Amino acid sequence: MNNEEFDRAMMLRCLELARLALGQTAPNPLVGSVIVRAGEIVGEGYHPGAGHPHAEIFALRQAGELAKGATLYVNLEPCNHYGRTPPCSEALIAAGVGKVVVGTIDPDPRVSGGGIERLRSAGIEVVVGIEADACRQLNEAFIHRVLYRRPFGILKFATTVDGKIATTTGDSVWITDTNARTQVHKLRAACDAVIVGGNTVRRDNPHLTTHQTEGHNPLRVVMSRTLNLPEQAYLWQTAEAATLVLTAKGANPDFQQFLLKRGVEVVELDSLRPAIALSYLYERGLLSVLWECGGTLAARAIAEGTVQKILAFIAPKIVGGTSAPTPVADLGFTKMSQALTLERVSWQTVGQDCLMEGYLPAQIWANV
Numbered sequence: 223m224n225n226e227e228f229d230r231a232m233m234l235r236c237l238e239l240a241r242l243a244l245g246q247t248a249p250n251p252l253v254g255s256v257i258v259r260a261g262e263i264v265g266e267g268y269h270p271g272a273g274h275p276h277a278e279i280f281a282l283r284q285a286g287e288l289a290k291g292a293t294l295y296v297n298l299e300p301c302n303h304y305g306r307t308p309p310c311s312e313a314l315i316a317a318g319v320g321k322v323v324v325g326t327i328d329p330d331p332r333v334s335g336g337g338i339e340r341l342r343s344a345g346i347e348v349v350v351g352i353e354a355d356a357c358r359q360l361n362e363a364f365i366h367r368v369l370y371r372r373p374f375g376i377l378k379f380a381t382t383v384d385g386k387i388a389t390t391t392g393d394s395v396w397i398t399d400t401n402a403r404t405q406v407h408k409l410r411a412a413c414d415a416v417i418v419g420g421n422t423v424r425r426d427n428p429h430l431t432t433h434q435t436e437g438h439n440p441l442r443v444v445m446s447r448t449l450n451l452p453e454q455a456y457l458w459q460t461a462e463a464a465t466l467v468l469t470a471k472g473a474n475p476d477f478q479q480f481l482l483k484r485g486v487e488v489v490e491l492d493s494l495r496p497a498i499a500l501s502y503l504y505e506r507g508l509l510s511v512l513w514e515c516g517g518t519l520a521a522r523a524i525a526e527g528t529v530q531k532i533l534a535f536i537a538p539k540i541v542g543g544t545s546a547p548t549p550v551a552d553l554g555f556t557k558m559s560q561a562l563t564l565e566r567v568s569w570q571t572v573g574q575d576c577l578m579e580g581y582l583p584a585q586i587w588a589n590v
């Protein structure tokens with residue numbers, strides 16, 4: 223293995239470590255760090271979540287004296303400001319680290335490059351950009367949050383091959399097979415919130431949990447204007463996972479009381495729209511949200527710039543029905559040339575089903 227391959231392998235190890243805290247670091251990024259001396263790993267660490275030390279500090283603690291003159295790898299630029307914890311740049315300098323290899327610079331334009339500059343000014347060699355794409359990909363939600371002051375939005379849906387998300391009567395259990403559903407549970411574990419609308423609660427009575435695949439359950443969010451919702455619903459059982467209902471000012475006070483008694487949090491927003499909901503969830507420190515709603519709310523979420531990535535599970539089934547719902551309702555388009563064309567598209571099979579992953583181009587969501 224030459225030096226470049228070695229550096230890449232160490233950076234991938236950082237990403238692997240960082241992923242151990244997937245879904246648990248908000249509003250902080252996923253960060254892993256490795257310290258290498260004479261070709262051997264002598265310290266490793268990752269950031270477990272807000273309020274805990276950063277990845278580099280855990281790696282330094284493990285390496286102890288061996289950190290002196292060693293090379294530290296980290297997927298995100300070391301911080302250089304006093305936040306909840308003292309800056310990592312100072313800790314690296316104090317430990318006498320000889321070289322620092324960074325995956326990507328801090329996305330925040332106000333502090334970007336500052337940590338690297340501080341290290342260099344202390345005589346430490348700094349290399350930047352190893353496995354940069356993989357590093358950016360892992361922290362895509364964090365980067366989006368910092369740049370656009372909103373959580374990163376993922377719209378996930380399951381359709382039959384004829385494009386339906388339910389039958390004409392609204393039945394949608396199940397479109398995909400167990401493999402795809404397990405993948406959805408993992409996806410939820412990586413997100414900070416899952417959002418549905420009132421109709422999905424009324425029709426599907428979903429759990430929206432990770433179903434014990436992973437430890438972490440996202441915050442379950444219901445957007446409902448009417449609060450005309452059933453009293454019996456899995457989402458009101460809050461022992462397993464927390465539920466937040468977002469509604470309009472003054473909606474159904476009796477039902478609000480009913481929810482509060484069951485430990486469901488209720489928040490009235492000035493205007494119950496996806497953009498306002500996401501601004502609110504940004505203020506609460508969320509990095510990513512998974513839209514698992516039906517077509518009506520999904521169309522609004524796209525139109526208001528709150529969806530960046532699409533995950534479409536497509537099952538080899540045909541259900542027909544002219545009035546059966548589709549994943550995205552009205553966007554007001556009349557010409558095929560108006561279609562939103564996804565970028566960075568990939569296809570994979572998941573059991574019997576197909577998963578398409580793609581991104582909405584930034585010009586679609588950044589200017590709304």
Ligand SMILES: NC(=O)c1ccc[n+]([C@@H]2O[C@H](COP(=O)([O-])OP(=O)(O)OC[C@H]3O[C@@H](n4cnc5c(N)ncnc54)[C@H](OP(=O)(O)O)[C@@H]3O)[C@@H](O)[C@H]2O)c1
Pocket residue numbers: 378379380381386387388392393394397418419420421422423425426445446447448449450494495496514515516517518519520522547
């Ligand atoms: N296959 C899949 O992947 C999948 C996923 C989810 C749902 N579904 C299916 O989709 C169907 C429900 O579709 P849906 O489109 O009615 O979805 P939905 O997820 O229930 O969204 C619509 C509801 O969102 C609420 N809402 C809050 N703010 C809104 C706003 N600004 N604009 C629009 N709605 C807002 C309203 O609730 P209130 O009426 O309570 O005010 C509205 O009825 C069900 O049959 C379900 O089975 C399928």
Ligand SMILES: [Zn+2]
Pocket residue numbers: 276277278300301309310311
């Ligand atoms: Zn730090």
